[in-house]
Amino acid sequence: MSKDRQRPPEVGKRVCLWTVQEVYDWVRVCYPSRQAAFLLAIVNHSISGRALLRLTDSKLERMGVGQEQHKEILHDVMILRVHEELENLNDIVSVCSS
Numbered sequence: 001m002s003k004d005r006q007r008p009p010e011v012g013k014r015v016c017l018w019t020v021q022e023v024y025d026w027v028r029v030c031y032p033s034r035q036a037a038f039l040l041a042i043v044n045h046s047i048s049g050r051a052l053l054r055l056t057d058s059k060l061e062r063m064g065v066g067q068e069q070h071k072e073i074l075h076d077v078m079i080l081r082v083h084e085e086l087e088n089l090n091d092i093v094s095v096c097s098s
Contacts (some may be wrong), residue, residue, distance in 0.1 A: 014087055015080045018049025026052075030076055031069070038065050038073065053081055 013022070024042050027035055041047070041063035047055075055077050060070050 015049040015053055015084050018052065020046050020048050023047050023049060023052050031072075034069060038069060041065055052077060053084060 018026070020042060024039060027038050027042060031038060041060075045051070045063055055074065057070050057074060060073060061067070065073065
């Protein structure tokens with residue numbers, strides 16, 4: 001992890017339910033000194049939590065996010081995907097055990 005980057009915050013609300021503003025806030029926390037292009041892309045493309053979870057290298061490139069940030073961003077998005085999948089599995093287990 002680069003020294004100017006913060007650890008991703010703990011996920012409270014389901015990521016798939018995040019608003020564009022919540023995604024924007026998440027980026028501001030995770031990338032405090034190298035965020036301008038990514039923040040602009042989030043606003044310009046209305047990236048909600050659901051869209052954030054579907055980001056890929058090629059989508060980041062088309063959005064104008066610098067190549068040097070892709071690896072870090074996609075790593076953090078992968079962590080968010082794992083949290084989301086765990087929530088989905090917990091929902092399934094809850095329904096099955098009811």
